[in-house]
Amino acid sequence: MTTLGLDIGSVAAKGVLLHAEQRYTTVIPTGWSPLDAGNNIIDSLVSKANIEKEDISNMVVTGYGRVVHQAASKTVTEIKCHARGVAELYPEVRTIIDIGGQDSKVIKLSPEGKVIDFSMNDKCAAGTGRFLQVMANALGIDVSQLSEAEDLTETVKINSMCTVFAESEMVNLLATGTSRGGIIAGLHDSVGQRVGSMVKRLGLEAQVIFTGGVAINQGVKRALEKELGTNIIVPDGCQFTGALGAALLARDLLS
Amino acid sequence: MSNITVEDFFNIRQENIIKIKEGKENGTKVVGLYCTYCPEELILAANAIPVGLCGTKEEPITAAEETLPRNLCPLIKSSYGFAVEDTCPFFHFSDLIIGETTCDGKKKMFEIMDEIKPVYIMQLPNIQDLDTTFALWVSEMRRLRTKLEEALNVKITDEDIWAAIEVINNERKAAKRVSDLNQMDPPPLSGEELLTVIWSRSFTTDKVSLTNMLNEFADDIEKQAVAETNAKKPRILLTGCPVGLGTEKVIKIVDDLGGNVVAMENCTGYKTLELQNDTSLADPIEALARKYIQIPCSCMSPNPYRLELLDRMIDDFKVDAVIDLTWQACHTYNIEAYTIQKLVREKEIPYLQLETDYSTSDIESLKVRIEAVLEMVE
Numbered sequence: 028m029t030t031l032g033l034d035i036g037s038v039a040a041k042g043v044l045l046h047a048e049q050r051y052t053t054v055i056p057t058g059w060s061p062l063d064a065g066n067n068i069i070d071s072l073v074s075k076a077n078i079e080k081e082d083i084s085n086m087v088v089t090g091y092g093r094v095v096h097q098a099a100s101k102t103v104t105e106i107k108c109h110a111r112g113v114a115e116l117y118p119e120v121r122t123i124i125d126i127g128g129q130d131s132k133v134i135k136l137s138p139e140g141k142v143i144d145f146s147m148n149d150k151c152a153a154g155t156g157r158f159l160q161v162m163a164n165a166l167g168i169d170v171s172q173l174s175e176a177e178d179l180t181e182t183v184k185i186n187s188m189c190t191v192f193a194e195s196e197m198v199n200l201l202a203t204g205t206s207r208g209g210i211i212a213g214l215h216d217s218v219g220q221r222v223g224s225m226v227k228r229l230g231l232e233a234q235v236i237f238t239g240g241v242a243i244n245q246g247v248k249r250a251l252e253k254e255l256g257t258n259i260i261v262p263d264g265c266q267f268t269g270a271l272g273a274a275l276l277a278r279d280l281l282s
Numbered sequence: 283m284s285n286i287t288v289e290d291f292f293n294i295r296q297e298n299i300i301k302i303k304e305g306k307e308n309g310t311k312v313v314g315l316y317c318t319y320c321p322e323e324l325i326l327a328a329n330a331i332p333v334g335l336c337g338t339k340e341e342p343i344t345a346a347e348e349t350l351p352r353n354l355c356p357l358i359k360s361s362y363g364f365a366v367e368d369t370c371p372f373f374h375f376s377d378l379i380i381g382e383t384t385c386d387g388k389k390k391m392f393e394i395m396d397e398i399k400p401v402y403i404m405q406l407p408n409i410q411d412l413d414t415t416f417a418l419w420v421s422e423m424r425r426l427r428t429k430l431e432e433a434l435n436v437k438i439t440d441e442d443i444w445a446a447i448e449v450i451n452n453e454r455k456a457a458k459r460v461s462d463l464n465q466m467d468p469p470p471l472s473g474e475e476l477l478t479v480i481w482s483r484s485f486t487t488d489k490v491s492l493t494n495m496l497n498e499f500a501d502d503i504e505k506q507a508v509a510e511t512n513a514k515k516p517r518i519l520l521t522g523c524p525v526g527l528g529t530e531k532v533i534k535i536v537d538d539l540g541g542n543v544v545a546m547e548n549c550t551g552y553k554t555l556e557l558q559n560d561t562s563l564a565d566p567i568e569a570l571a572r573k574y575i576q577i578p579c580s581c582m583s584p585n586p587y588r589l590e591l592l593d594r595m596i597d598d599f600k601v602d603a604v605i606d607l608t609w610q611a612c613h614t615y616n617i618e619a620y621t622i623q624k625l626v627r628e629k630e631i632p633y634l635q636l637e638t639d640y641s642t643s644d645i646e647s648l649k650v651r652i653e654a655v656l657e658m659v660e
Binding site for chain 1: 632633637646647650651653654657658
């Protein structure tokens, strides 16, 4: 049985195709049209697996763009999809931290892999990928280079949680000669503290799995581990756990 | 045979604007109030019409923010905005405005509202079971009685108050009866229907007809078979800050996503419906004071009756999940959410706290959270 999961986020659109015991993945920028992004992913996955669109038995769509894909048999929230995807990869998972482009969320799972509680950031970019992106722009580097550029020996504390104020704070620090690496370490700590407090509010329980585009950043993982005092696992393909969950749920729905 | 519909309740507000205008022309007095702590019975006993003025719409907030801070509860801003723009007919027609010292935001706003129209303030204690503060509350009831007599040029006798007490006791019983219909499974009323019926009550000029309407509505529903489509919907209890038409976004999202708000434990809903004036007491003022001090608003500290009420409602309404709605910057409900969360977790059902305002800017993010809670119930 062939099923497809789409996770259309604010920054990136992700797709996972489950076909003949194989997992095919694609990620592209969402751009201005979530519908086009989804269609492009479907085309790309179909050609990767060398199948026809008609071969797909079922599709589930999640993420902020979920409502625009009428072709989907069902839309499911990112929360349920991440839980399904991560629990498939790590059956012992109890806490998922997912940091994406515009929101960060913490999901608590029962031993059976069911969502028992969750928390999401309010309407504010603090502790999200957007926060790091704005900061990277101001520092003149690509967001993907933040992690290797951090200098833990010169970590400074960034006090502002607000993206706009943190940016001006950072500009002031640069003006007074603080090192870029130290500022970046401070930014990672700031995200770690913000999201770490969300985890503590729900109650920290191991195993902790860190997903979403921001999980690629080793500096944020380090900061979260420091904040929570526990090891955190970042899955290979940490961006794809939502789409994987969607594809698995599409399969579950058929059986 | 009567056939009262939800629409009849929806129309109460509009119809009564006209009735109040006509009443005013014939010399009837109107008293505006902002809170369920204000004893409507005394206003009825003064032969005046009590009307609820709490702002539940987004539109006047921009005007309010010219004076009030942005980071303030939207209900307070909306209420003030309606007053300052003179866009609420009920405020416009009010001869007297009564406020209470419920929360800090409201009481400081009332000081500024006083520039538009005089606001009479009742000193509400923040503790329910202390003799000294209860004595203050009784004296505040008496002071209001005197104020109404002077301002409206009437004499309020004990008999007048007892008569009004009977009217309000009956009205609360009827409103509770309608709310309790949703204990049925499947529930006969959607969240929006329940809100429309219960919220519209505060705009009536005739509490007795309203009571009859509520009872006839309940009679009709009890006779009807409930549509099976409501059968498997997750049953949601809404608690927290007040909600009215104009700010029903959370209720609407739950309904749209396939859930059903079966009950509302907030001051526009069930919070006050069980409370009856004790008619066996000798002094009607004391009866009023005793009833009103029991209202389990988060401005009370501590506030044990809210927990007791929620605990019972979760069982009685066979609730699958609780949504706790906090209007932005409402500190008392926001902090009390911690205690409510503990109770709901002990009952082993999902709990979701939402902090939002009257705007639609966060609809998508609210949808994700609410949908995720409904998924947890499935």
